[in-house]
Structures are given as structure tokens and as C-alpha cells.
Amino acid sequence: MNTVEIKNLTKTFGKITALNDLSLNIEKGKITGLIGADGAGKTTLLRTIIGLLIPDSGEISTLGFDPVTQKDELTPLIGYMPQKFGLYEDLTVIENLTLHADLKGISLAPCGRGIKGEGSILNKMLEFTKLAPFQDRLAGALSGGMKQKLGLACTLLGNPEFLLLDEPSVGVDPISRRDLMQMVREMINPETTVLWSTAYLDEAHSFDTAVVIDKGKVIYEGNPHDLGATAQEFENKVIDLMGGYKQEESLIAKNYEYTPHPNPLSQGARENICTVEADNLEKKYGNFYAVKNNSFCIQKGEIFGLLGPNGAGKSTSFKMMCGLAKPTNGTARIMGIDITQDPEKARSNLGYMAQKFSLYGSLTVRENLDFFASAYGIKFKNRAAKVQEIIEVFGLKDYAEQKSEELPLGLKQRLSMACALIHNPPVLFLDEPTSGVDVITRRDFWNHITSLAKKGVTILVTTHFMDEAEYCDRISLFYHGETIALGTPQELKLKALRLINPSPLPASGEGELPTMEETFITLIKESEGE
Amino acid sequence: MKILLALIKKEIKQILRDPSSIIIAFVLPFISIMIYMYGINLDSVKVTMGIKNDDPTPEVATLVKSFGHSKYVNSIYFDNIKDIETAIVRSKIKGAVIIPNDFSTKLAKGQNADLLVITDGSEVNTANYVQSYALAIANSWLATSKYAGSIKQPSINAEVRTWYNPDLNSHYFIVPGSIAITMTLIGILLTSLVVAREWERGTMEAMLATSVKTIHIVLGKYIPYFILGMLSLTFNIFLCIVIFQIPFRGNYLVLLLVSSLFLFTSLGIGLNVSSVLKNQFLASMVAMSVGFMPALMLSGLMFPINSMPVFFQHLTRILPPRYYVSFIESEFMAGTVPEIVIANAIYLTILGLILFAAVYKNTLMRLENAKAQHISKEKAVKS
Numbered sequence: 004m005n006t007v008e009i010k011n012l013t014k015t016f017g018k019i020t021a022l023n024d025l026s027l028n029i030e031k032g033k034i035t036g037l038i039g040a041d042g043a044g045k046t047t048l049l050r051t052i053i054g055l056l057i058p059d060s061g062e063i064s065t066l067g068f069d070p071v072t073q074k075d076e077l078t079p080l081i082g083y084m085p086q087k088f089g090l091y092e093d094l095t096v097i098e099n100l101t102l103h104a105d106l107k108g109i110s111l112a113p114c115g116r117g118i119k120g121e122g123s124i125l126n127k128m129l130e131f132t133k134l135a136p137f138q139d140r141l142a143g144a145l146s147g148g149m150k151q152k153l154g155l156a157c158t159l160l161g162n163p164e165f166l167l168l169d170e171p172s173v174g175v176d177p178i179s180r181r182d183l184m185q186m187v188r189e190m191i192n193p194e195t196t197v198l199w200s201t202a203y204l205d206e207a208h209s210f211d212t213a214v215v216i217d218k219g220k221v222i223y224e225g226n227p228h229d230l231g232a233t234a235q236e237f238e239n240k241v242i243d244l245m246g247g248y249k250q251e252e253s254l255i256a257k258n259y260e261y262t263p264h265p266n267p268l269s270q271g272a273r274e275n276i277c278t279v280e281a282d283n284l285e286k287k288y289g290n291f292y293a294v295k296n297n298s299f300c301i302q303k304g305e306i307f308g309l310l311g312p313n314g315a316g317k318s319t320s321f322k323m324m325c326g327l328a329k330p331t332n333g334t335a336r337i338m339g340i341d342i343t344q345d346p347e348k349a350r351s352n353l354g355y356m357a358q359k360f361s362l363y364g365s366l367t368v369r370e371n372l373d374f375f376a377s378a379y380g381i382k383f384k385n386r387a388a389k390v391q392e393i394i395e396v397f398g399l400k401d402y403a404e405q406k407s408e409e410l411p412l413g414l415k416q417r418l419s420m421a422c423a424l425i426h427n428p429p430v431l432f433l434d435e436p437t438s439g440v441d442v443i444t445r446r447d448f449w450n451h452i453t454s455l456a457k458k459g460v461t462i463l464v465t466t467h468f469m470d471e472a473e474y475c476d477r478i479s480l481f482y483h484g485e486t487i488a489l490g491t492p493q494e495l496k497l498k499a500l501r502l503i504n505p506s507p508l509p510a511s512g513e514g515e516l517p518t519m520e521e522t523f524i525t526l527i528k529e530s531e532g533e
Numbered sequence: 534m535k536i537l538l539a540l541i542k543k544e545i546k547q548i549l550r551d552p553s554s555i556i557i558a559f560v561l562p563f564i565s566i567m568i569y570m571y572g573i574n575l576d577s578v579k580v581t582m583g584i585k586n587d588d589p590t591p592e593v594a595t596l597v598k599s600f601g602h603s604k605y606v607n608s609i610y611f612d613n614i615k616d617i618e619t620a621i622v623r624s625k626i627k628g629a630v631i632i633p634n635d636f637s638t639k640l641a642k643g644q645n646a647d648l649l650v651i652t653d654g655s656e657v658n659t660a661n662y663v664q665s666y667a668l669a670i671a672n673s674w675l676a677t678s679k680y681a682g683s684i685k686q687p688s689i690n691a692e693v694r695t696w697y698n699p700d701l702n703s704h705y706f707i708v709p710g711s712i713a714i715t716m717t718l719i720g721i722l723l724t725s726l727v728v729a730r731e732w733e734r735g736t737m738e739a740m741l742a743t744s745v746k747t748i749h750i751v752l753g754k755y756i757p758y759f760i761l762g763m764l765s766l767t768f769n770i771f772l773c774i775v776i777f778q779i780p781f782r783g784n785y786l787v788l789l790l791v792s793s794l795f796l797f798t799s800l801g802i803g804l805n806v807s808s809v810l811k812n813q814f815l816a817s818m819v820a821m822s823v824g825f826m827p828a829l830m831l832s833g834l835m836f837p838i839n840s841m842p843v844f845f846q847h848l849t850r851i852l853p854p855r856y857y858v859s860f861i862e863s864e865f866m867a868g869t870v871p872e873i874v875i876a877n878a879i880y881l882t883i884l885g886l887i888l889f890a891a892v893y894k895n896t897l898m899r900l901e902n903a904k905a906q907h908i909s910k911e912k913a914v915k916s
Contacts, residue, residue, distance in 0.1 A: 050900060055738065055742065056900050056901060078743060082742075083738075083742035085739050087734065088735070089735050089736050090739075091734075093550045094543065094547070098543070101539075102539055102540075102542075105535055105539030106539060106540075108535065108744060141550075
């Protein structure tokens with residue numbers, strides 16, 4: 004018996020085909036992971052399954068109902084958590100829960116006992132989500148992980164037969180991700196079907212069934228362990244299914260010329276030690292430390308990763324490093340120039356690729372590059388030639404006259420990197436450069452980054468993809484504004500291994516090292532235990 | 534019913550926690566009434582005008598003097614036409630009267646005498662005042678002068694009595710009329726944001742996946758904002774009558790009833806805008822231009838509807854403020870006139886119901902318009 008049966012489903016939005024002749028069955032009583040990059044069609048598929056969108060062609064049956072004509076019969080049986088969790092930010096935790104209970108027509112207070120009475124559903128939910136201490140807090144004031152749990156609790160009210168969660172784990176830390184999966188498994192009964200969409204391939208292994216979609220088509224459907232025993236193998240197999248990725252010499256790195264800007268301060272011994280340096284950086288908002296005692300020293304040609312969940316202080320550190328935010332205490336130096344004293348000069352040494360790529364959507368590729376070239380101070384007479392060169396090196400020739408908002412995400416990312424590199428900076432700052440792009444584009448991107456580092460570019464990168472940490476030479480693990488661990492990926496894993504298993508058998512070799520995600524969780528738990 | 538109550542409760546909590554809705558409902562009306570009370574004045578004002586007399590006879594000197602005595606005019610005496618020109622350019626005087634040298638001669642012969650009145654056409658309103666004041670002063674002088682007998686008196690003597698507003702105080706109709714503008718603003722601006730906000734924050738999507746029906750969503754928005762609007766209206770009326778002492782001759786119950794109909798139409802416009810656009814910024818911009826501007830320009834409050842171009846006269850018929858302004862002005866100044874009340878109430882009810890139906894139709898129970906999709910589907914099948 005299948006909960007969902009889909010045959011030849013097609014859905015278009017104007018010129019864009021979101022779902023392309025897709026057929027899929029979702030088995031009852033299983034947790035199915037729907038995996039794909041941004042724009043692969045995950046959200047459209049979920050919305051179509053529950054009748055929020057109407058397909059152009061094809062047939063769907065959800066719990067035996069046609070979502071197009073029988074939406075009213077279908078909705079009482081499902082629980083759907085949209086992206087952003089669908090919470091009212093100006094209502095408290097309790098108020099959100101009671102509202103959803105009322106909307107679903109279920110009573111939170113069976114047998115006339117008060118809604119907060121013993122054994123009430125409300126109490127059970129609060130206990131389960133560990134939100135009881137925050138029950139009178141406004142939903143908008145909760146952390147990302149807590150919002151996600153509250154959203155899930157609201158969705159679970161009324162014991163739906165079919166649970167659909169749209170990217171519930173985006174942007175939250177690995178611990179919250181793990182809690183969430185556990186919550187879902189505990190709260191549902193064996194009959195319940197769960198459809199869970201995610202952009203993280205490494206999450207695939209926690210599902211009973213994995214459905215990988217790309218460009219509106221299913222490219223894999225089945226037990227995730229059949230495809231790869233580890234997350235890494237799974238990812239490689241998915242890449243093969245998507246057409247494969249061949250690593251080639253990076254043209255971008257090949258054309259890059261390392262030219263440190265001449266300045267008296269960097270002539271000294273310091274340049275040899277640190278190209279980027281954070282010196283007790285601290286940022287305080289009222290009584291709250293967004294960043295505390297952050298110190299590190301990055302050397303020439305090193306890739307340094309800042310890892311941590313949303314809200315851990317990565318972006319704040321980043322903004323202070325490029326002089327966009329003023330540190331409460333401490334300072335940062337780029338190529339030896341103090342960012343608090345001469346921010347403009349320090350900035351002239353770095354290329355900055357901001358989150359969400361910060362391009363001008365209505366300008367063409369060429370116009371964007373031209374603008375950034377002038378913003379970085381490239382002289383007018385050299386500008387056109389430089390822009391043309393960059394367009395060719397970055398493979399943007401076919402898109403040069405297209406508006407940047409019309410580009411697919413992967414190309415936006417490449418254009419954004421081109422804009423950051425147009426003035427050949429010796430230091431490159433990348434803020435969440437791979438968020439939302441598909442796995443092949445990510446591979447390609449990291450190929451360019453590692454090649455640039457070999458040419459001597461110092462790279463500081465933030466990411467919340469744990470597996471990307473492997474590309475970094477050194478990592479700083481960020482949690483609640485503080486660095487909880489700093490070292491090479493290997494060192495951190497060994498440290499975690501020793502915490503998991505204090506007396507390792509001499510036989511245990513490298514193969515038993517924990518994954519980056521496990522490392523992260525172990526180290527966080529360790530820091531909280533202190 | 535339980536769902537509806539839950540939605541209303543939720544909406545009221547949101548209103549109470551959002552300072553901006555309280556500001557729009559209570560502070561904004563206060564500011565706008567202050568502006569209409571003290572900032573806008575359509576009444577006659579004291580104007581300064583210049584006088585040049587080329588006819589130096591004792592009789593004409595009394596005419597010049599009577600310009601000086603008028604309570605509407607400040608007069609400045611000039612000898613030179615050039616000086617008058619300079620004074621007008623510098624806005625020292627708003628106009629001038631020049632008495633020609635044959636003025637008394639002509640009058641004495643029983644002929645029509647000429648008087649030159651110069652006005653500043655760049656300020657049309659003031660120019661009208663200058664013209665009418667000058668004529669009025671000259672005529673009243675004539676009636677008492679020694680030439681009075683030799684001039685033919687007009688056989689009809691009009692005695693003017695202004696009903697309802699004997700002082701012709703424009704505040705008495707502008708301030709109540711401004712309630713119409715404020716109510717439009719509240720009804721449209723507040724509601725234009727609320728549905729769009731639910732779409733933007735993704736809460737609408739979550740709600741559509743529950744057993745909520747269209748009628749719940751629609752009434753769940755209408756009712757709380759209706760309550761807020763009525764509170765704001767009561768506050769407005771209190772300001773007008775108690776604080777600003779605008780005379781009220783009508784019936785409070787009738788005032789509240791017809792006002793509630795008007796509020797019903799405003800909410801309808803706002804909710805339509807919000808449901809269709811699904812974007813707070815866009816919705817508030819559109820709400821201002823379809824709600825506020827017509828209420829100000831086309832309601833008959835500032836500019837009489839009869840003097841508008843024919844197209845706009847017809848356009849005002851579909852705009853609720855027209856009916857409300859007409860009602861509220863008469864309710865305040867003339868008292869309850871059944872014909873006016875009933876006619877306007879019927880129009881407002883019809884418009885309100887049409888808008889309600891449109892809101893119902895525009896409230897999607899999916900993320901896209903189902904009908905449009907079916908049509909395109911049918912087309913696809915045919916082709």
C-alpha cells in the first residue's frame with residue numbers, strides 16, 4: 004500500500020519546468036527523504052502532493068484522494084510544515100500550539116481538564132520539544148532549532164497519517180538536526196508516512212528510503228544504503244547519476260596572478276606569519292556576546308574554515324574581519340593592516356563574496372563585473388579588457404549579456420566569485436558560498452578554491468555543510484559565539500575520537516575516525532559539559 | 534465556528550502586540566484631524582491690497598478711507614504704478630485698486646464709472662477675494678455717497694441667510710469629512726498589510742494545509758479589523774465633537790451605523806489589495822493610491838463633485854468615500870435627513886457586499902489560482 008502514487012507529473016511556472024514527467028510511489032509507514040539542491044523541484048512536489056498547487060498534467064493520489072478535487076477531505080489527514088515553519092512570530096509558544104490545535108479541530112484538554120492539566124497533549128508536546136521553560140516566549144524570539152521543534156510540534160498535532168516536512172533542517176546545527184529526526188521517529192506510529200525534504204546529501208542515510216531529484220526528475224529511489232555505505236560514497240554515486248563530474252585544471256586559478264599590494268607594514272616579518280589575523284575579536288550586543296575572544300592566524304595559501312550553525316557568530320566575525328562591523332574589543336589584520344585603523348586599505352587587499360551572492364539582479368553579467376571592477380578601483384582604460392578576460396576565464400561568455408537574476412544558482416555563484424576576484428586580491432573571504440547549489444557545482448567550486456589556495460591566495464570561508472570542512476586546511480568550530488575547537492580536520496577528528504572512546508584499541512586505524520558531523524556533535528557536547 | 538474564534542483571537546493578539554496598528558488606528562487620526570483643523574482653511578482671509586487714487590476729490594477720498602476701515606482688507610496707499618508692481622512681485626500686497634481721474638466726474642454725470650482692480654493670478658483663491666472685496670467695498674461706499682440718488686438701484690435686494698453653517702466656517706464640514714479620509718486610511722492601510730504578511734511569512738501556506746475554509750479566513754480578517762476600526766471611529770468622533778467642538782446636529786446611532794457600513798467597504802478594498810498582491814510593500818503602496826488619493830480628491834470633500842470633469846463625476850459613483858462624505862457632512866451640520874441617510878446607506882451596502890464577494894473570491898485556498906489553471910489545462914487538452 005502506498006501513501007502517494009504519482010504518474011507522469013509535470014508542473015511548469017511560465018517558462019520554468021519545475022517537475023518534468025515525474026513518477027514516484029511513497030510507501031506507507033516509512034520515512035522517505037526527498038533530496039535535491041535548491042530549484043530541483045522538492046517544494047513544488049510537496050505542494051502538489053497535498054493540493055496546494057495544481058499539476059499541468061499527470062495523476063496524483065494521496066492517501067487515496069485526488070488532491071486537485073478532494074483537497075478538503077485530504078487536509079485533515081495530513082500534517083504539513085512549510086519552509087520557515089509557518090509559525091506566527093508575534094504569538095507565544097503556547098499560543099501557536101493552541102491556534103494550530105483549534106485550526107485542526109482537536110481539543111488540547113480532553114475530559115474537561117485544563118489545557119495545562121496533567122497528561123494533556125499540550126504538556127506532552129512541551130515536554131517533548133523541551134520548550135516548556137520557554138512556553139510564554141514569542142516564537143520570533145526563539146532560536147532556529149527551537150522554532151523548528153515548535154513548527155514540528157504544531158504539525159504533529161492531531162496525529163496526521165501523513166507528515167510532510169519541507170527542509171526542516173536547513174541552517175540548524177547538527178545536534179538539532181539529530182534531535183529532530185529522533186522526535187519524528189518517537190512521535191509517529193508505525194502507520195505514519197513521513198516525507199522529509201532536504202538539500203543535504205549527507206542526511207540521506209538517516210532515512211528509510213531516499214528519493215533524489217534533480218531538474219524535476221527522480222534520479223534515484225530506494226534504500227540509501229544500497230547506493231553507498233557512507234555519506235561520501237552516496238554523494239559520489241549521486242554525482243554519477245547526475246552525469247558525473249570530471250575534475251579539470253581550474254582555469255580561474257591558472258589565470259590568477261598573485262600580487263600582494265605593496266604596503267610598508269607587510270614588508271616586515273609579519274607577512275610571513277599571518278596574512279589574516281584575528282586578535283581577540285569580540286562583539287557585544289547589550290549583555291549578549293555575539294562573538295567572544297576570537298583569535299586565529301591564517302597563513303598565506305591556507306584555506307581556513309569557520310564552521311558552525313546559524314547564529315553561532317560566524318557572520319558577525321566575518322563582518323568584523325572585513326571592517327563592516329566594528330568590534331567591541333580586539334582587532335583584525337589583513338596583510339598586516341589593522342582593520343579598525345585603516346579599513347579601506349585593509350579591504351583593498353581582499354575579495355569578498357557575500358552570502359546570497361549580492362549581485363545586481365537587473366544588471367547583466369557584464370554590467371555586474373564592470374561595476375565591481377570600478378568599485379574595486381580598476382582604472383577605466385583597463386576595465387573593459389579586464390572584464391572581458393574575466394568573462395572568458397570564468398566561462399561566462401554565453402551569459403555575458405543576460406540579466407544576473409535570470410541565471411541559475413550555480414552560475415550566480417560563479418559570477419559572484421568572479422566579482423570578488425576581479426582585482427586579483429591576495430585574500431579571499433567567502434560567506435556561505437555553496438549554500439543551496441547542487442553537489443556537482445559545489446565540487447567544481449571547491450576545485451577552483453583549492454587551486455587558488457595553491458597559488459598563494461589566503462581563503463577564509465564559512466559554511467554549515469559539515470562535509471565541506473574536509474576541503475579546509477584548518478577549521479575553527481564556532482558555537483554560541485566562541486571557538487570551541489581549532490585545528491586541521493584530522494586533528495579535530497582525533498580529538499573527538501578520544502572523547503568518544505578514551506582508551507582506543509591500538510588496532511584502531513584511520514577508518515574508524517568519526518565523520519565531521521559526529522566530530523562536531525562530540526566537541527559541542529564536550530564544551531557544554533564543561 | 535471554533536476555527537473562526539481561534540483565528541479572531543489570534544488576529545486580535547497580533548494587533549495588540551503590533552504598535553504600528555495602534556499608531557495607525559489612534560495616533561494617525563489625531564494628527565490628521567489636527568491638520569484639517571488648524572492647517573487647512575478655506576475661509577475668507579484678510580488680504581493686503583494697494584490703492585492709488587488719481588481723482589483727488591473729497592468724495593473719492595472717503596472711498597479710499599473706507600478701504601482702510603474694512604475688516605477684511607489692509608490697505609496701503611501708493612502714488613506710483615511702478616511701486617504697486619514691485620509690491621505685487623514681492624508679495625507685499627495681493628492686489629491693487631486704481632481709481633481713475635474721471636471717476637467722480639463720471640459718477641456726477643450719472644454715468645457708469647470705472648475702477649481698475651489688479652489681482653495676482655498666480656494665487657487664484659486670493660485673487661478672487663481681492664476682486665470681491667474691492668467690489669463690495671466700492672458698492673457699499675456708493676450706496677452711502679452723494680451719488681447714491683443718481684444711480685439706478687437694483688430692484689431686487691438679496692438678503693443672504695446661510696443655513697446650517699451661518700458663519701460659513703469651513704472647519705464645520707472639513708473636519709467631519711476628514712473622518713472619511715481617516716477611516717479609509719485605517720480600513721485600507723491596516724488590512725492591506727495583514728493578508729500579505731501571512732503570505733510573506735509562510736503562515737498562510739501552513740494554514741491552507743489545515744481544515745480552514747475560505748469563509749474562516751475572510752471573516753477571521755474582517756471581524757478583528759472591523760472592531761479596531763469602530764474603536765478608532767469612536768475616538769475620531771470624540772475628537773471632533775468634544776475636543777474640537779464641531780457642532781453635531783445628527784443622531785449618534787445613525788452616525789455609527791452608516792460609518793460601520795463605510796468601514797465595511799474600506800476593509801473590503803484593503804483585503805482585496807492584500808489578497809491579490811501578497812506583498813506587504815506593494816500592497817501598502819497600492820492601498821494608498823487606490824484608497825487615500827480618491828478619498829481626498831474625489832469624495833467631494835475638497836473639490837465639489839459637480840465641478841469635476843464628467844468622467845470623474847461618474848468615477849466617484851463607485852467610490853465609497855463619496856457617499857460617506859455626503860452623509861457625514863449632512864449628519865453633522867443639518868442633522869439626520871432620512872433621504873440622505875437611506876440613499877447613501879444603500880449605496881455603501883451594495884459596494885461593501887460587492888467588495889466582500891471579491892475578497893471571498895480572491896482568497897485562494899491553494900498557492901495559485903485554480904480556475905486559471907483549469908482553463909490552461911483545458912486549452913492544453915484541446916490543442
